[in-house]
Amino acid sequence: MTALSALHEKHPAKRDPELSEVLAYHEALAERGLARFGPGPRVHCHTGLVDRLPPPGMPAPELRKRLKASQETLLAELARAMDPFPDGGDVMEVGTGLGGGALYWAQEHRATVTSLLSVPAHVEQVRRYAHAGGVGARIHPRLCSAEDMRGLGCFDAIICVENACAVPRAEWLRGARTWLKPGGLLAIADCFWVRPGSVHPSGDTWRTHLGSVSGFLAAAREAGLELEVHDNVSSRAVGFWTLTSELLVHELMTQATDARGLRAALNAVRMESQREHLWLQQGLLDGSLEYALLVLRREH
Template identity: 75%
Template sequence: MPALPNDLRAYHEALATRGLARFGPGPRVHCHMGLVDRLPAPGTPALELRERLRASQEALLAELARAMGRFPDGGDVMDVGSGLGGSALYWAQEHRARVTAMVNVPAHLEQVRRFAHEAGVGDRVQARLASQEELQGRACFDALIAVENACALPRADWLRAARSWLKPGGVLAIADCFWVRPLVVHPSSDAWRTRLGSVRGLLAAAQEAGLELEVHDDVSARAVGFWTLTSELLVHEHMEHAPANARDLRAALNAVRMESQRDHLWLQQGLMDGGLEYALLVLRRER
């Protein structure tokens, strides 16, 4: 697996820092979207919002496991772009998998190992840098799982490598956001946002690489609520640090709205109006 470009590495580092601050102290800290089926009442306390957001992230992983069908319990799994290792720990704890957690940021290696030890699965989770290539061509995994990392690297090369890592009959499971209409992507220097691709493009590259589509679930409607909860939590976080002065408070709330519009509302709107799709994809190596 090739090393991430510097902008993407910096993006993942910042994402992990925010995730740890918001959902820490661990050990299962996730740095991805979640699925929300019911929103809480307005004015829900920050602590409950954080719990609901964590639950939504784990609901996404559970839904991805369901899409994979008979998950390879006790099998060998590569977790691609594992962040702080939250999803790697999920597969190890909930499915007894032996997980190779591919970490994008060198400084996170020791943190993932520490979290795995705290969770009691240090013997089943092995953290490696995503730049290491010693696995190239080895068909040693029952499943490769990429949560919001499928768009980060050149698709054709990455999918060919993914097929070479899978055992015959193994599956590649992807949860990610894709554009349906390219112009819906809000102008930004955000490294993840600028690399969103289409489902059609990824599936064409997957077929060329020798991976056959088994499941394509559009869960966009269930992902919308994640951004509603995140926006509400932003208000709480700004309020916690806002001065008591009413004028300063209004300024803080306006700052929340600006941040929400820049980082959240474009995604929420795109998922609602069909400009973006949050998809669960399961592809199988037949032989």
């Protein structure tokens, strides 16, 4: 989603409402991520991979630890899919919230990271987190200005976690190819639809822009990017939403002060689960949705 602003600069009057919607989504996503997984410095705002569910009834602090670990597992799996990851290389991260991914690549892989962000306030926040994490010199947060980097061919890798769906894909992929050095990698972790009817009719910014795997790969080929890895990790993503539903119960129950409040909290959990989680879980289980790790290479 972050690269969207570079495209909007060409037609600001036409695109402003859509851009405002995306910015509001990113602000809310970061606020929720910080509340659940803060205080930082490595805060992630994306899906995780869970291989084994704990018994029901786990306390909220332990659930948060499990969920954060699952998010880092996703990043580790994406690095594995990019093998060999360009350790010490120049990486563009199309930012997910508060720079957790940027810190991960800088700390775990010694990368120099240009982190593109959607929300102006997040630029300074990511800079503070980078300094707190001891990698301030290797992380360069900037506000959605990919346009001025087109044609430079300066990145060993572009990493985009749950930010590839709400952009005009063909144009964004063509731009991504020009940002990459010859032989550079574009790594994507995102949810896609496999059957068109699987898209949730909610109007939510992220869900309404989910694209198809086949459509994305076709646009990538057209842009001159060759597919190297396509890992379907849907079954491992399901557990993340199961644990998130449990955490949601804890969060809403703490707000209840009496029996009436408790009933209201439980109803809110059911409504939230139906809207946010159950459709994802069902779609990932029945194959109508796919959570995929994609690695594409610019050959020349």
